[in-house]
Amino acid sequence: MDRPQALVRPLEAQWQGVLDDVLRPMRGGPPLTTKDVARLGPKVAELSRAYNQAEAEGRRTKLPLEARIAFSFPRDVPKGAAAARELVASGAVKVPADRPLRVLDLGAGLGAMTWGLVRALAASGAVGQVDAVLVDEDAEALEAARAIGRAARAVLGTAPIDLRLATEVRSLGAVSSGASAVEARAPYDVVILGQVLSEIDPRADPATRLERQAALVTDVLDRTVAPDGALVIVEPALRERTRHLHALRDRVLAGGAATVFAPCLHAATCPMLAVETEWCHEDLPVDLPPWTVPLARAAGLRWQGLTFSYLVLRKDGRTQAAGAAGDHAVRFRAVSDLLRSKGKIELFICREDGLRQRIRRLDRDAGGGRGVPFEDLRRGDVVTLSSAAETAPLGGALATPAVEASAGGDTRADDAPAPPIDERGRVSAKANVAIDVAAARK
Ligand SMILES: C[S@@+](CC[C@H](N)C(=O)[O-])C[C@H]1O[C@@H](n2cnc3c(N)ncnc32)[C@H](O)[C@@H]1O
Structure with missing residues (x-):
């Protein structure tokens, strides 16, 4: 789908x-x-x-x-x-x-x-x-x-x-x-x-x-x-x-x-x-x-x-939250259009942990991860960004991602992956991107 x-x-x-x-x-x-x-x-x-x-x-x-x-x-x-x-x-x-x-x-x-x-x-x-x-x-x-x-x-x-x-x-x-x-x-x-x-x-x-x-x-x-x-x-x-x-x-x-x-x-x-x-x-x-x-x-x-x-x-508590994404995945809804400027794309997101954040993907970091190109994201998409070590299913509890980042990664045990978004809002060059079909769980 x-x-x-x-x-x-x-x-x-x-x-x-x-x-x-x-x-x-x-x-x-x-x-x-x-x-x-x-x-x-x-x-x-x-x-x-x-x-x-x-x-x-x-x-x-x-x-x-x-x-x-x-x-x-x-x-x-x-x-x-x-x-x-x-x-x-x-x-x-x-x-x-x-x-x-x-x-x-x-x-x-x-x-x-x-x-x-x-x-x-x-x-x-x-x-x-x-x-x-x-x-x-x-x-x-x-x-x-x-x-x-x-x-x-x-x-x-x-x-x-x-x-x-x-x-x-x-x-x-x-x-x-x-x-x-x-x-x-x-x-x-x-x-x-x-x-x-x-x-x-x-x-x-x-x-x-x-x-x-x-x-x-x-x-x-x-x-x-x-x-x-x-x-x-x-x-x-x-x-x-x-x-x-x-x-x-x-x-x-x-x-x-x-x-x-x-x-x-x-x-x-x-x-x-x-x-x-x-x-x-x-x-x-x-x-x-x-x-x-x-x-x-x-x-x-x-x-x-x-x-x-x-x-x-x-009334039954069902949500689209995947929960327990940990350090290796960030799940959010895109709440703005992509904002393109020289050398970067920015996006406002509303995260599963309740934070609103402005994130940016530098043009020079494009193409490093798997899944949907970051530049294809749109306002309203529910998205999971995961680090290279994250394996499918993304976020652990998601239903079938509409467009799936391929499972696994080539990281070694001594090669700890960077978080998909750093503390200053920069999207990792290796972040995998998946647009999720709503998971709906209790
Ligand atoms: C802008 S229209 C929207 C119609 C439809 N729900 C839609 O989204 O296409 C608002 C409708 O609400 C009705 N309405 C407004 N206040 C109402 C009220 N207090 N009780 C019942 N109907 C009301 C109006 O008669 C009108 O048909």
Whole structure:
């Protein structure tokens, strides 16, 4: 298997037909399709403007549904896949053979996050049924979500994963109270909060907001997530929103309601919060599908790259940490792009031991180790650097590395290998580099 990122794919061309089937019968004027850039472009621009402005003013606003269907949905589905990629790649979330996988999507809108999860599962080769409950306070959005489900079935035909949707109009604050489809179907294998925390309590002061959202997330964990289930939170990649998510992570972990599965490989407090200008976000090389590019262009928006931040919590203690790497291996997530300058490449990493570090590989040290070339690493990769003496499996407890550094080394007993990263952050010329498939262990 390739990187877990291989499970993250733009919506295929047939999806344009799906969304057109949903748009065509919508109210007002002649039938609309995704190709109608002249009519949709301004609505997509309005969507983006309204969202940013409402955010700045601390209020929520009703966004144009046509633009959400034609543009936000194809933009956001891969974010759902990306946030779940390690759960799926590691086998920590599977479609059970004897029953449907149960999903609860809170603040679901059109259901993009659920579709993302389903597509990541399908891309991993899974087959079976997913039963999803989509909850939102916007009845119109949920109606469109159901229409997307019907059109997908009609246009795409039989899929390896049969997604069955139920919807419920409800406010998030009321999710854990009263009898409803949500409680009736609990507990869930996967619960999703996709880009909705940003919309809750935008006017509250940061401390109060943190307090309330930590209580909400804890309540969702307690009441809806199965004992071996996961909660997936997705937020925009903006600095302030992402740092809020980091603080929320620290708060929820401190309360003991869950452990962290991704992106963090450790449970220590988030080291990003110590540096005001830092935030741990994703920017995957997954572009918008080509058929949405004219819309993005017309609205002055970017179509390259997939940016978001995410947090995956679990209740069963499973993590991606390999543990016990010792002196001979350092395992980390790459939390920046590669920074190239004369004679070196630098990278910010968040290590399994909870340290954030800036490391550098000198150009003259290139090619000395085995495995993946250091210059191929990307933001978001989970990486093990090991010294020459380290033998496979790297780090001792890892699952199959996606790209494996070959076992063994030619070091002799009297030839102690250098640590893969020295105390000043320099990567050893002989360091082996492996990009890991998430290990997921208890
Ligand atoms: C930005 S959209 C995200 C939709 C979807 N989760 C996604 O990521 O593509 C936010 C959604 O959350 C819903 N929402 C916001 N606050 C909510 C609340 N308190 N209760 C229920 N839904 C809410 C909105 O109606 C909207 O559909």
